[in-house]
Amino acid sequence: MKLLMALLCGMLFGFGLALSGMTDIANVIGFLDLFGDWNPTLAFVMVGGILVSLPFFQFGLGKIKAPLFADVFRLPTRTDIDGRLIGGAALFGIGWGLVGLCPGPAIASLAYLNIDILYFGVAMMAGMFVTDFVDRWLNAKS
């Protein structure tokens, strides 16, 4: 049941990404072209998402004791603002602006069977694993 729910959540998420236009890089670049020929369409994706997530996290989640098919809710606990957060988000923004793909649409777009999108995904995973490796190496040294 847990695995079926994971599949269904992924499907709804992927359907939403394609429906919203997030998997079309022309849309994404148009949205990020704020200082040029701005296309505001994709701002509505975030509006739609937060319209659901905000009431849920603020009012709904507190009323549920535990997830239906897991032991505990795994929520982020950190509240500190550090250089890693800002620097990482900045790098992510640059990469997003260079191609027009963020992780969700990058993976969802694999459905288009375009080898170039697979290359993007492989490069993205390489970036994550290199960062994870360097992190653990630095932690082991200190």
Added chain:
Amino acid sequence: MPDAFLMALAGGVCIGLAATLLMVTLGRIGGISGIVFSAAKNPVVDFWAILFIAGLILGTFLFHFTSGHPIPAFKVPLPLILAGGFIVGVGTKLGSGCTSGHGICGIGRLSVRSIIATCTFMLLGFITVYLRLHGGVA
């Protein structure tokens, strides 16, 4: 309101519902960068993440299959694809999240970290696209 705006809004609602459902059933944040990393790093322990990723691809396929909406073009020079992909990977790992984890879930939780991260990656996205399209760079 033009169709594209409604589709964006409806798509966003689907994404928000998917993230909500994932939290209610599995207790996990619907952040794709984190889920895809879990799926690749611990495919056995986090097998749910593999199925979520499979669903993500299947859901996109289903949208185009059922609506007949044309598959969007993706024409980007290979060096840019590789550099952009790598930078997105490093950035989301360092910054602990992407558009979904910080932008939809984090802002929904009113997390200050996520709000700052979202403003930062949006701003850098704006600047990068400006420089690419209007600044005579690359």
